[in-house]
Amino acid sequence: MCGVFFMFVFCYMMVPLFNIMCKQFGLNGKSGASASVFDPHMQVDYSRTIKVTFTTTLHGALKFKFIPLQRHLEIHPGERKLVYFFSENQTGRELTVQAVPSITPSDAARFLKKTECFCFTQQYFFKGEKADMPVYFFIDPGVSRDIKEVTLSYTLFDASGFVKGQARYTKGRIDL
Amino acid sequence: MSNAIAHEHETGHHDDHHGPEPGIKRWLFTTNHKDIGTLYLFFSLIMFFVSGVMALMIRAELFEPGKVLLDPEHFNQMTTMHGLIMVFGVIMPAMAGLANWLIPMMIGAPDMALPRLNNWSFWLLPFAFTLLISTMFTGGPAPDFGWTFYAPLSTIYGPNSTDFFIFSIHMMGASSIMAALNIIVTIFNMRAPGMTWMKMPLFVWSWLVTAFLLLAVMPVLAGCVTMMLMDRHFHTSFFNAAGGGDPILFQHVFWFFGHPEVYILILPGFGVISDILPTFARKPLFGYRFMVYATALIAILGFIVWMHHMFTTGAPIAAQLYFMYATMLIAVPTGIKVFNWVATLFKGSITFETPMLFALGFLVMFTIGGFSGLMLALVPSDYQYRDSYFVVAHFHYVLVSGSLFTIIAAVYYWLPKWTGHMYSETLGRWHFWLSVIGMNLTFLPMHFLGLAGMPRRIPDYPLQYTDFNQLCTVGAFIFGFAQLIFLYIVLKAAWSKAKKTATDQVWEGAQGLEWTLSSPPPYHTFETPPVVP
Numbered sequence: 037m038c039g040v041f042f043m044f045v046f047c048y049m050m051v052p053l054f055n056i057m058c059k060q061f062g063l064n065g066k067s068g069a070s071a072s073v074f075d076p077h078m079q080v081d082y083s084r085t086i087k088v089t090f091t092t093t094l095h096g097a098l099k100f101k102f103i104p105l106q107r108h109l110e111i112h113p114g115e116r117k118l119v120y121f122f123s124e125n126q127t128g129r130e131l132t133v134q135a136v137p138s139i140t141p142s143d144a145a146r147f148l149k150k151t152e153c154f155c156f157t158q159q160y161f162f163k164g165e166k167a168d169m170p171v172y173f174f175i176d177p178g179v180s181r182d183i184k185e186v187t188l189s190y191t192l193f194d195a196s197g198f199v200k201g202q203a204r205y206t207k208g209r210i211d212l
Numbered sequence: 213m214s215n216a217i218a219h220e221h222e223t224g225h226h227d228d229h230h231g232p233e234p235g236i237k238r239w240l241f242t243t244n245h246k247d248i249g250t251l252y253l254f255f256s257l258i259m260f261f262v263s264g265v266m267a268l269m270i271r272a273e274l275f276e277p278g279k280v281l282l283d284p285e286h287f288n289q290m291t292t293m294h295g296l297i298m299v300f301g302v303i304m305p306a307m308a309g310l311a312n313w314l315i316p317m318m319i320g321a322p323d324m325a326l327p328r329l330n331n332w333s334f335w336l337l338p339f340a341f342t343l344l345i346s347t348m349f350t351g352g353p354a355p356d357f358g359w360t361f362y363a364p365l366s367t368i369y370g371p372n373s374t375d376f377f378i379f380s381i382h383m384m385g386a387s388s389i390m391a392a393l394n395i396i397v398t399i400f401n402m403r404a405p406g407m408t409w410m411k412m413p414l415f416v417w418s419w420l421v422t423a424f425l426l427l428a429v430m431p432v433l434a435g436c437v438t439m440m441l442m443d444r445h446f447h448t449s450f451f452n453a454a455g456g457g458d459p460i461l462f463q464h465v466f467w468f469f470g471h472p473e474v475y476i477l478i479l480p481g482f483g484v485i486s487d488i489l490p491t492f493a494r495k496p497l498f499g500y501r502f503m504v505y506a507t508a509l510i511a512i513l514g515f516i517v518w519m520h521h522m523f524t525t526g527a528p529i530a531a532q533l534y535f536m537y538a539t540m541l542i543a544v545p546t547g548i549k550v551f552n553w554v555a556t557l558f559k560g561s562i563t564f565e566t567p568m569l570f571a572l573g574f575l576v577m578f579t580i581g582g583f584s585g586l587m588l589a590l591v592p593s594d595y596q597y598r599d600s601y602f603v604v605a606h607f608h609y610v611l612v613s614g615s616l617f618t619i620i621a622a623v624y625y626w627l628p629k630w631t632g633h634m635y636s637e638t639l640g641r642w643h644f645w646l647s648v649i650g651m652n653l654t655f656l657p658m659h660f661l662g663l664a665g666m667p668r669r670i671p672d673y674p675l676q677y678t679d680f681n682q683l684c685t686v687g688a689f690i691f692g693f694a695q696l697i698f699l700y701i702v703l704k705a706a707w708s709k710a711k712k713t714a715t716d717q718v719w720e721g722a723q724g725l726e727w728t729l730s731s732p733p734p735y736h737t738f739e740t741p742p743v744v745p
Contacts, residue, residue, distance in 0.1 A: 047435045051450055054461045061528065095454070136453045142528045193454030197447070 320404025602662025653687025
């Protein structure tokens with residue numbers, strides 16, 4: 037009985053545990069789906085420049101337009117930047133989507149930190165709605181000196197089966 | 213229990229008249245370890261041919277580029293079912309059958325410790341596989357996501373038959389867990405007086421270790437398929453990123469089961485080889501203690517290397533390095549085993565009966581499979597080899613010339629003991645040489661196909677791969693038809709009415725308790741524990 041209970045709880049907790057492990061060890065390109073705190077007194081390391089490239093993928097047959105407004109930028113560790121991702125709902129109906137980030141190389145994953153991101157919550161789109169969605173991020177100066185390039189990739193999922201009862205998060209989102 | 217035994221003796225009841233029940237009831241209700249062993253072995257033999265036909269259909273399709281026999285959907289179903297049935301329906305039941313027949317006779321026990329559980333763990337299997345195979349005859353595709361059933365192929369995109377597949381995996385898991393429990397309890401509690409741990413035959417040792425592996429990982433597999441079921445029908449998202457889960461989590465859970473599983477498939481075979489080689493080399497096994505420790509070490513290391521199946525899923529360098537070195541570390545205990553087997557042969561007076569031929573074939577070809585495994589363990593080369601035919605070549609070398617050859621060797625070795633009939637040595641040799649030629653012709657070119665870039669699990673390929681694929685297909689058919697000789701030999705021994713000619717010891721150099729019994733052994737053996745010197 038105890039064993040069955042343990043097995044149930046273990047399976048039930050599998051996803052949260054896995055996410056914690058991934059975040060801690062930088063597995064799987066995960067950098068966490070929650071906000072990091074930006075320390076304004078952080079020393080910016082001007083001696084290094086890291087090129088950050090943005091890519092997007094639509095999951096399955098999702099009819100969305102989803103592109104970064106700039107393909108890449110150069111950033112010094114410790115410096116905070118803002119990028120927008122344009123998206124347009126072309127499905128012909130209202131839809132809730134969820135963007136899932138992934139970072140390569142995985143050794144840089146836990147050093148790329150986002151203070152605000154449209155990926156932290158689900159995003160609601162009216163039929164045909166267009167929006168620019170923001171990401172504020174910085175690279176922690178603790179990142180290895182071997183890291184010269186980082187790719188931040190977002191995959192956009194149809195989350196209509198999994199709508200959460202949270203307030204529509206539109207902070208920083210520019211509706212077009 | 214001791215009361216019951218005493219009572220029986222007082223009233224003059226002897227267990228000699230407890231013969232088998234007549235007719236089909238004998239097999240349905242049997243709690244006799246020999247009957248259940250026979251059932252397991254025949255079940256495995258039937259599944260071997262069912263799954264073998266699927267393999268030949270796969271090879272026929274790959275004889276030429278373009279469509280030969282199967283369209284891509286059916287090709288995917290064939291690769292999936294071939295893998296699932298060979299792993300869960302052939303190798304595992306065959307090893308369990310050998311365990312049932314041999315462990316009680318080897319440790320001097322009258323039967324398995326939990327005979328009714330034993331009956332149940334066998335009879336779950338035919339139902340599980342009927343359920344699985346029935347999906348090929350229902351509307352809609354059978355499972356078509358590969359034997360590894362990665363999410364989301366098996367969750368979001370899985371056909372309706374996936375639920376049948378999930379339930380059949382649950383049943384197989386329950387069967388394996390009960391069989392493993394039974395074996396552990398038997399070995400711990402029912403050894404004859406004097407059968408100390410370090411006197412146990414290595415087959416018993418390796419099954420003890422295997423049983424612990426089964427107990428540890430079968431619940432993980434059950435949990436894994438249950439999570440799939442939840443994702444498919446109960447609106448969870450363990451493996452669905454849209455709802456906050458992660459498909460990579462599936463791979464971690466699956467391979468945490470999957471890697472120990474490959475040792476479940478091979479360790480009993482190591483035990484078989486460790487019993488056969490000393491018999492035909494007429495020398496005691498070299499380094500018995502080290503063989504025991506190496507078996508246990510392989511099992512322990514097997515738990516901490518699962519991510520070497522997932523090098524390209526985005527692991528940090530440190531994790532890749534760790535899993536690479538840990539994987540290569542397994543070569544140490546495996547190397548101890550191979551060297552000890554070779555040392556057992558050294559200066560022995562060797563004869564080449566069929567069990568010995570298969571054991572030697574295992575020794576050479578399993579080592580080749582081990583080396584290609586080492587190549588795959590290297591992260592940089594794995595980036596190239598992954599998901600190519602090189603992987604297919606590797607795991608068929610360790611599973612066909614590894615596990616399967618040990619099972620065939622075991623059957624030839626103990627068949628005269630089980631049935632009392634000696635098989636034909638000439639036919640045995642034909643079977644061995646055709647199997648070796650067929651097997652190498654099938655799987656050796658696959659290494660080169662993989663290195664040249666042919667991906668696995670595809671029904672079609674570019675023109676430049678044609679020659680090697682045709683060799684593979686010819687080899688597969690030679691191998692497949694050679695197994696009909698094996699079928700004939702087994703059936704002839706099992707049903708022959710001729711005079712039973714096998715002696716008790718059968719083989720000149722055979723040592724161990726099972727060879728002190730008559731051939732075939734009586735229905736009940738060792739009701740009075742033997743004395744182990």
